[in-house]
């Protein structure tokens with residue numbers, strides 16, 4: 001079997017763990033394993049793992065249920081732990097940049113440089129202006145170590161630790177190609193967190209995290225109706241279902257509450273995009289692709305489209321990645337389709353040591 005050295009992609013989101021594995025079938029990237037394991041509320045709070053056991057057990061169960069043999073894994077750290085900056089620096093050689101990067105990072109990062117892992121990439125050189133654009137990524141060592149340790153406890157071997165916003169970009173590029181035209185925004189709207197990554201001519205130009213997501217909707221339903229979290233969650237997902245039946249069992253206030261919270265979230269997203277447009281001098285965002293579980297709510301895409309006046313569509317992680325239906329449960333996958341963009345982006349990574 002041509003497993004192509006793809007790493008196992010495991011996305012430990014605050015609401016659930018997603019596991020994906022790819023292989024090449026006649027030259028086409030193909031999903032050959034998919035698993036989802038919901039996590040109880042409070043397992044991860046504000047990006048911090050509160051319940052290691054729930055995650056370790058969840059991963060173990062996924063590996064067993066789906067008969068996953070691969071142990072080399074790619075994981076993501078969430079935006080809570082990462083700062084991403086695009087900087088314009090004077091033109092310099094790679095060795096000069098390597099020498100200077102820590103100093104530059106100190107100017108840009110509000111943490112002690114000892115506590116972060118610095119990574120950087122020259123995005124583009126602009127000799128006419130004597131400048132170059134550099135992407136600086138600083139991830140807190142504590143969170144990287146915590147994530148790697150979780151994987152080890154689950155008997156996995158962490159090989160790659162990526163940043164969630166970039167994994168979504170990976171998934172986008174694998175399915176839509178590298179878009180050289182126009183400026184697009186990739187927005188991943190999860191349970192606790194929303195990440196925005198704006199690509200200008202295919203290059204990350206701006207990233208931002210908004211500490212807001214589907215949990216805010218569930219909380220508001222819970223509070224306003226005085227019901228349990230689980231009930232509120234069921235009403236929320238039921239109300240998002242556009243059928244004839246579900247609405248009859250969902251209290252009539254629910255769609256209105258969803259609409260209100262979603263408006264707030266769309267407003268926050270608009271402010272980030274406006275900030276980017278104002279500071280970059282670009283005129284418009286040509287298209288917005290949304291992902292994450294909360295993107296399932298049709299009102300989310302509609303509200304973002306209304307506010308930003310940019311066309312919004314769901315990022316399809318299987319536009320150009322095939323699915324092996326002998327191995328993967330299609331119903332389970334369809335239920336979680338918008339939620340797998342981070343895990344697919346991770347599963348696209350390869351084990352360099354063996355490749």
Ligand SMILES: Nc1ncnc2c1ncn2[C@@H]1O[C@H](COP(=O)(O)OP(=O)(O)OP(=O)(O)O)[C@@H](O)[C@H]1O
Nearest residue numbers: 013014015016190191192193214240292293294296
């Ligand atoms: N069909 C649906 N309708 C409405 N909301 C949904 C639906 N499916 C999932 N969600 C919501 O999506 C969120 C989970 O999405 P996702 O899996 O992308 O988040 P996560 O990765 O676990 O969280 P985070 O990255 O924010 O820590 C939850 O708030 C969940 O209620």
Ligand SMILES: [Mg+2]
Nearest residue numbers: 013014190342
């Ligand atoms: Mg997530």
